[in-house]
Amino acid sequence: MFGIVRPCRHRLGESLKTQWMAHLCGLCLALRKDHGQFARVVTNYDGLLISVLTEAQAERSGGGRRKAGPCPLRGMRTASVAHGEGARLAAAVSLVLASAKVRDHVADRDGLLARKPVALAARRVAVSWGRAGGRTGFDVGFDTAVLVDAVDRQVGVEALAGLGTPLLTVTEPTETATAAAFAHTAILADRPGNAGPLAEAGRLFGRLAHLLDAVEDRETDAALGAWNPLTATGTSLTEARRLADDAVHGIRLALREAEFTDAKLAHRLLVHELRTSVDRAFGTASCAHRPEPHGPQPSGPYAPPGGPGAPPPEPPHRDRRGLLAGCAVWLGLACTCQMCCGEFEDPWSRERREGLCDPTDCCEGCDCCANCCGDGCDCGCDGCDCGCDC
Numbered sequence: 001m002f003g004i005v006r007p008c009r010h011r012l013g014e015s016l017k018t019q020w021m022a023h024l025c026g027l028c029l030a031l032r033k034d035h036g037q038f039a040r041v042v043t044n045y046d047g048l049l050i051s052v053l054t055e056a057q058a059e060r061s062g063g064g065r066r067k068a069g070p071c072p073l074r075g076m077r078t079a080s081v082a083h084g085e086g087a088r089l090a091a092a093v094s095l096v097l098a099s100a101k102v103r104d105h106v107a108d109r110d111g112l113l114a115r116k117p118v119a120l121a122a123r124r125v126a127v128s129w130g131r132a133g134g135r136t137g138f139d140v141g142f143d144t145a146v147l148v149d150a151v152d153r154q155v156g157v158e159a160l161a162g163l164g165t166p167l168l169t170v171t172e173p174t175e176t177a178t179a180a181a182f183a184h185t186a187i188l189a190d191r192p193g194n195a196g197p198l199a200e201a202g203r204l205f206g207r208l209a210h211l212l213d214a215v216e217d218r219e220t221d222a223a224l225g226a227w228n229p230l231t232a233t234g235t236s237l238t239e240a241r242r243l244a245d246d247a248v249h250g251i252r253l254a255l256r257e258a259e260f261t262d263a264k265l266a267h268r269l270l271v272h273e274l275r276t277s278v279d280r281a282f283g284t285a286s287c288a289h290r291p292e293p294h295g296p297q298p299s300g301p302y303a304p305p306g307g308p309g310a311p312p313p314e315p316p317h318r319d320r321r322g323l324l325a326g327c328a329v330w331l332g333l334a335c336t337c338q339m340c341c342g343e344f345e346d347p348w349s350r351e352r353r354e355g356l357c358d359p360t361d362c363c364e365g366c367d368c369c370a371n372c373c374g375d376g377c378d379c380g381c382d383g384c385d386c387g388c389d390c
Helices: 007-033 037-042 048-057 086-106 116-139 147-160 167-188 193-225 229-233 237-256 264-282 323-336
Strands: 065-071 077-082
Touching: 007 037, 007 048, 007 065, 007 077, 007 086, 007 116, 007 264, 037 086, 037 116, 048 086, 048 116, 048 167, 048 193, 048 264, 065 229, 086 116, 086 147, 147 167, 167 193, 167 229, 167 237, 193 229, 193 237, 193 264, 237 264
Parallel strands: none
Antiparallel strands: 065 077
C-alpha cells in the first residue's frame, strides 16, 4: 500500500472510514478479478481516489456496491465493497503506473533487480501489467497511452533538469497523467461538465504527489546519491512548501466547480487529508493517534514533531528492500493478517505502519475535530463524526 493520502480512521469517523475501506477493497478485488491474485500488490491509497470520485458524481442507483467474501486483510470478515467502472479505471491506472515503476527500478538496477534473472522476470511482470492496464482502460473508455507517454517523458525531463530549472517543469508529466485520470471519472459518471474542473484538480494532485515524494525522499536520496527534483533544481523547502500549499488550495477551488451527488468522502480526502499529508511530509503536524518516530527529531520550520531545539536526526539506517522482495513480504503480511490487525513493518521501507483495521478506538489527546468539516468549511457535510468528545 502506498500513496500520499493516508487518512487516520479517527479523523474519518466510522461512516467515511467504511466508505473508504469499500473503495480500497473494491480496487484490490477489481485487480484480482480482471488480472489475477498477484496484480493485487499494486493496490494503493491514491489509486482508490479514482473510484471515490466516480461514485461521488454518479446518481445513486444501488449498483455501486456488492458484498465481498472473507479476506485476510479484513480479518476474514465480509464487507460491502465498491465495484463497477470506477474501480476498474482505478485498477487500470494503478497497473500502468506500477508497470512504469517496475521498469524504472529495473533500469536503475535497484537491489535484487541488479541480477539479470530477477531483472528479466521483473520486465515480464512490467510488460504484463502494462498490457493488462491498457486492456482494462480500453474497456472503460480510457486511453492509458497518456499515462505511458507521461512516464516516458519524465525520464527526458529529469535528464535535462538542472540548477535553475523550474520545479514545475519536472512535475508536468505527472500532472498531465493524473489530470487525464481524474477527468475521465466525469465521463464514467455521465457528468461531462465536471471534466474540466476535475482535470485541474488532478493536475494539482499530480503536482502535489511529486512534490511530497521529493520532500520525503530528499535526505535518503542525498545519502544514496540518487536523483531528487528538489536537489537537482536547487528548490528550497520553503518554495516547495509554498507550491504544495497552493496546490491544496487549488484542488479545493477546482472541486467547488464540479457537481457531485455526495462529495463528503471526496472532499475529506482531497481537501482535509491532503492538507494533513502536506503537514506530515514537511513535519509541521502529526496525528495524535499515531506514535511519534523513535529517536531525536530535528528542529526548524519544517521539522518533524518533537519540539523546537531537538538535535538533528540520526542518519537512516534501514536498508530498503527491492521491489520483488518487498512484494514477497507484502504477500506474507497479507496472508497472516498482520497488515490488518496491528502494527507491521512496511514491506519496502521497513518503517513501522499501523494496521488498516486496527480495532483500537482511543481518542485520548484527540485533535481530530481541529480541522473538521463545519469549521469554516463549505462542503456541506455535517461536521466531525469521529465520536470523540473533543
